[in-house]
Amino acid sequence: MVDAKKARETREPVVGENVVRVDGAAKVTGGARYVDDIPPMPGELHGATVRSRVPRGILRAIAFDPSFDWSDVTVVTAKDVPDNVVQLIVDDQPVLAAERINHMYEPVVLLACSDKAKLARAYAAVTLDIEPLPAVFDMEESLAAETVIWGEANVQNRYLITKGAADTDESEAAIDVAIAACEVVVRGSYSTHHQEQLYIEPNGMIAWWDEAGAHATGSLQCPFYVHKAFKRCFHLEPEQIHITQAVTGGGFGGKEEYPSLIALHAALLAKKSGRPVRIIYDRVEDIEATTKRHPSRSWIESGCDRDGTLRALKMRVMMDAGAYVTLSPVVLSRGVLHAGGCYRWADVRIEGIGVATNTPPNGAFRGFGAPQTIWAIERHLDAVARQLGLDAGELKVRNMLVEGDTTSTSQTLRGSVGGTECVERAFEASDYLARRRAGPSVLGRKARGLGCAVFMHGGGFTGSGERMLKGKVAVDLLAGGRLEIRSGSTDIGQGTETVFAQIAADAAGIPFEHVSVAVPSTTHVPDSGPTVASRTVMVVGAIVERAAKELAARVEASRRPGETFAAAGDRLLAKEGPQSALVQYEPPAWVNWDDKKYKGDAYPVYAWMCDVAEVEVDLDTFEVKVLNFWSAADVGKAIHPLMCKGQLEGGSLQAIGWALSEEVVWKAGAIVNPRMTNYIIPTALDAPPFETFLVEAPYEHGPSGGAKGIGELPMDGGAPAVAAAVEHATGLIINHLPLTPERLFAAWLNSEAAQ
Amino acid sequence: MKVAFKVNGVQRHVDMAPLARLLDALRGPLGLAGAKEGCGEGECGTCAVLLDGVPVNSCLVPIGQCDGREVVSVEGLGAIGHLSPLQACMAEHGGAQCGICTPGMLIAAEALLRRNSDPTAHDVRTAIAGNLCRCTGYERIVQSILHAAYELRSSDKGAAE
Numbered sequence: 001m002v003d004a005k006k007a008r009e010t011r012e013p014v015v016g017e018n019v020v021r022v023d024g025a026a027k028v029t030g031g032a033r034y035v036d037d038i039p040p041m042p043g044e045l046h047g048a049t050v051r052s053r054v055p056r057g058i059l060r061a062i063a064f065d066p067s068f069d070w071s072d073v074t075v076v077t078a079k080d081v082p083d084n085v086v087q088l089i090v091d092d093q094p095v096l097a098a099e100r101i102n103h104m105y106e107p108v109v110l111l112a113c114s115d116k117a118k119l120a121r122a123y124a125a126v127t128l129d130i131e132p133l134p135a136v137f138d139m140e141e142s143l144a145a146e147t148v149i150w151g152e153a154n155v156q157n158r159y160l161i162t163k164g165a166a167d168t169d170e171s172e173a174a175i176d177v178a179i180a181a182c183e184v185v186v187r188g189s190y191s192t193h194h195q196e197q198l199y200i201e202p203n204g205m206i207a208w209w210d211e212a213g214a215h216a217t218g219s220l221q222c223p224f225y226v227h228k229a230f231k232r233c234f235h236l237e238p239e240q241i242h243i244t245q246a247v248t249g250g251g252f253g254g255k256e257e258y259p260s261l262i263a264l265h266a267a268l269l270a271k272k273s274g275r276p277v278r279i280i281y282d283r284v285e286d287i288e289a290t291t292k293r294h295p296s297r298s299w300i301e302s303g304c305d306r307d308g309t310l311r312a313l314k315m316r317v318m319m320d321a322g323a324y325v326t327l328s329p330v331v332l333s334r335g336v337l338h339a340g341g342c343y344r345w346a347d348v349r350i351e352g353i354g355v356a357t358n359t360p361p362n363g364a365f366r367g368f369g370a371p372q373t374i375w376a377i378e379r380h381l382d383a384v385a386r387q388l389g390l391d392a393g394e395l396k397v398r399n400m401l402v403e404g405d406t407t408s409t410s411q412t413l414r415g416s417v418g419g420t421e422c423v424e425r426a427f428e429a430s431d432y433l434a435r436r437r438a439g440p441s442v443l444g445r446k447a448r449g450l451g452c453a454v455f456m457h458g459g460g461f462t463g464s465g466e467r468m469l470k471g472k473v474a475v476d477l478l479a480g481g482r483l484e485i486r487s488g489s490t491d492i493g494q495g496t497e498t499v500f501a502q503i504a505a506d507a508a509g510i511p512f513e514h515v516s517v518a519v520p521s522t523t524h525v526p527d528s529g530p531t532v533a534s535r536t537v538m539v540v541g542a543i544v545e546r547a548a549k550e551l552a553a554r555v556e557a558s559r560r561p562g563e564t565f566a567a568a569g570d571r572l573l574a575k576e577g578p579q580s581a582l583v584q585y586e587p588p589a590w591v592n593w594d595d596k597k598y599k600g601d602a603y604p605v606y607a608w609m610c611d612v613a614e615v616e617v618d619l620d621t622f623e624v625k626v627l628n629f630w631s632a633a634d635v636g637k638a639i640h641p642l643m644c645k646g647q648l649e650g651g652s653l654q655a656i657g658w659a660l661s662e663e664v665v666w667k668a669g670a671i672v673n674p675r676m677t678n679y680i681i682p683t684a685l686d687a688p689p690f691e692t693f694l695v696e697a698p699y700e701h702g703p704s705g706g707a708k709g710i711g712e713l714p715m716d717g718g719a720p721a722v723a724a725a726v727e728h729a730t731g732l733i734i735n736h737l738p739l740t741p742e743r744l745f746a747a748w749l750n751s752e753a754a755q
Numbered sequence: 756m757k758v759a760f761k762v763n764g765v766q767r768h769v770d771m772a773p774l775a776r777l778l779d780a781l782r783g784p785l786g787l788a789g790a791k792e793g794c795g796e797g798e799c800g801t802c803a804v805l806l807d808g809v810p811v812n813s814c815l816v817p818i819g820q821c822d823g824r825e826v827v828s829v830e831g832l833g834a835i836g837h838l839s840p841l842q843a844c845m846a847e848h849g850g851a852q853c854g855i856c857t858p859g860m861l862i863a864a865e866a867l868l869r870r871n872s873d874p875t876a877h878d879v880r881t882a883i884a885g886n887l888c889r890c891t892g893y894e895r896i897v898q899s900i901l902h903a904a905y906e907l908r909s910s911d912k913g914a915a916e
């Protein structure tokens with residue numbers, strides 16, 4: 001007789017294995033249903049949004065062409081919105097503009113009609129009468145506050161981090177003294193530009209009402225954000241709101257907060273018309289109206305010893321929030337927390353300022369403020385190395401944080417610090433040190449060079465965030481010894497469903513195929529917290545593991561000798577009814593964060609990465625091609641190594657695109673290039689081959705033997721690595737993104753002129 | 756306009772304005788939602804199908820030009836339980852993350868493998884250069900297609916021996 005327990009124990013573990021992703025077959029056959037693939041519901045209408053097309057002004061009137069037949073067109077304006085606020089952090093963004101217009105693409109009127117062609121004509125039959133007001137598009141102009149466009153003086157948020165000497169004196173005096181005392185002082189300014197997420201599936205939502213309340217389904221990352229927005233706007237009870245994720249074609253942060261607005265719009269139209277309403281943005285509308293990465297400017301002054309030992313850092317970071325607050329305070333916070341890079345500084349003063357401009361609100365985008373500040377600090381370290389006559393890679397290695405060191409927020413790193421190994425692996429694979437020493441290779445008009453970036457990214461919510469959030473997960477016992485995971489975490493391509501099933505299967509000791517993941521619908525799943533912040537595997541995965549273990553232990557406790565897990569489970573269900581384990585996340589007890597002083601354990605742990613880029617610069621056209629990209633990342637534990645590498649490579653390519661070709665071009669508040677034709681993301685021919693290594697320095701509280709969050713990590717390093725490589729190849733120093741041929745050419749002219 | 760054409764091996768008919776897009780015919784009356792609309796202007800390749808064996812962006816093809824011709828969409832490559840080697844490799848080797856670009860990628864790759872059974876990585880990159888993917892960095896897509904080419908060659912060899 002087969003001992004059931006033995007059989008379970010000898011079952012092949014799936015953690016660390018490249019199982020076929022659970023949604024793989026549906027996705028390769030065209031069977032996966034994204035929001036616009038859902039067949040129309042009976043009576044369904046198409047919805048459209050009329051936008052301000054003025055960057056700032058006062059809405060005087062809305063005119064509806066009287067010669068147009070409006071009989072079968074549903075019209076919604078601010079008057080129809082029960083509580084005209086998009087619920088998020090600050091109540092400053094209306095669902096529909098009522099009076100004030102604060103950016104070019106502010107939604108003002110919603111229209112719905114069953115006939116798409118007529119809807120387009122109705123759209124053209126609406127005229128907005130807006131009295132223009134002076135608008136502000138530049139961060140520094142906003143800070144000067146000559147024209148006030150937000151609050152009292154345009155400043156939405158400020159943060160201050162101090163350490164060492166700066167602790168005693170919050171003004172700049174103490175840090176200035178500390179820097180002045182250093183042997184070498186280096187100053188620089190750095191900036192980054194907007195970036196569009198450009199998920200290939202545009203935003204879209206379907207909403208309807210029935211006796212159960214309001215329903216919305218669509219492309220989204222955070223069903224409970226939409227749920228909260230509905231609760232506020234429609235004053236509904238939680239159980240009257242039903243938000244369900246459809247298969248989602250990429251998000252990268254772009255479907256974190258924005259879907260709330262589209263869902264509200266669809267639901268407003270649905271409410272007024274009494275019919276289901278579908279709003280699918282086309283690409284132009286998606287690029288124009290939805291959120292983007294915050295542009296930033298950073299000023300750095302640092303002091304170090306002549307041998308390259310870093311001492312003191314003074315940094316000021318400014319971010320452009322756009323017209324409304326949305327998630328900007330959190331983005332700025334993450335930016336300042338990562339601003340010191342992965343380096344040891346004794347004295348630190350980092351100041352962050354978020355200001356408003358009359359551009360569409362910037363929002364969540366993979367990396368969430370960190371790519372901006374890591375761009376600045378990595379470029380700055382390159383500048384320090386230049387001044388000292390050291391190789392930047394060596395300077396970085398010499399100053400990298402190791403276990404026991406303290407970060408800029410005075411957090412002591414307690415382990416799972418795999419940075420050094422990452423650097424070793426990436427340097428070795430690329431032969432970085434020898435090739436840097438050998439200098440650039442110039443063949444005719446083509447110059448090749450190598451550059452590196454080293455960085456760490458915190459996993460999970462900042463500081464006390466997870467403690468306040470209380471993310472939850474439920475695991476149910478199903479017939480036949482199967483488990484179903486219910487969680488609000490969404491799979492937007494990163495492989496959440498698969499990885500959760502792997503975690504639960506090994507935790508419970510059952511076959512991978514016996515675990516399923518419920519569709520995230522607010523009616524059926526607990527709020528696990530949003531699918532953001534590199535927290536899904538590390539934080540939510542950890543409670544999936546606990547819940548699966550707890551449930552399996554219950555089955556195990558009732559198991560009779562010789563009985564299979566399935567039989568024991570079925571008997572338990574028959575005897576005691578539904579079995580499920582609901583587990584709430586508790587951060588490690590030692591996580592200690594002071595929100596006022598911005599000091600302490602900013603994150604329980606950091607994932608690490610080292611990128612080495614090799615570029616070829618055409619000295620005639622100044623086009624940059626990334627020839628090779630090596631990276632090594634400390635992921636704690638790779639639950640699915642193949643998908644893990646896929647995340648790292650995809651993120652790196654987004655960073656390379658941001659560095660080289662992606663540029664949102666603005667003209668008086670309007671986006672000049674809202675198309676895939678002229679907003680250029682890398683193609684397969686632009687992308688380098690990626691060689692990616694996984695390093696595992698386990699995090700003791702991570703699931704499945706120590707996994708850490710890595711979703712955002714790869715976005716941080718691509719741009720500085722490419723810029724360092726361009727500098728190595730050409731000597732051109734670019735501190736302001738993007739590195740377009742025009743910019744490089746201008747820098748070359750300057751350097752020629754200087755010679 | 757009445758259009759009669761073969762879709763995934765089956766004779767089908769639609770009645771649409773001649774300038775209506777093939778993409779809308781597929782996703783609408785033909786009930787095949789595999790091809791997606793990522794841009795609607797020929798830039799992203801998510802709407803790609805084979806038209807008489809040649810990959811085209813169906814958002815740019817007027818239905819009026821399809822009469823008497825043969826269209827293959829992702830649904831025509833294989834189905835759940837009967838995945839083609841190319842589809843299986845795409846699922847197994849990390850070629851699909853969010854999956855929205857996958858139908859178009861598969862069509863571009865299918866067209867490549869039909870004319871070149873032993874492509875280099877560069878051949879693969881060239882073949883899918885009109886298909887944008889924002890998730891993968893392309894590395895795993897290229898590897899998936901190379902794996903499929905290898906498997907197809909091995910099975911052909913097996914069949915010939």
Ligand code: FES
Pocket residue numbers: 791792793794795796797798799800801802803812813814815
């Ligand atoms: S939708 Fe046809 S190419 Fe983008």
Ligand code: FES
Pocket residue numbers: 200249250493850851852853854855856857887888889890891
């Ligand atoms: S897998 Fe998401 S766009 Fe390619």
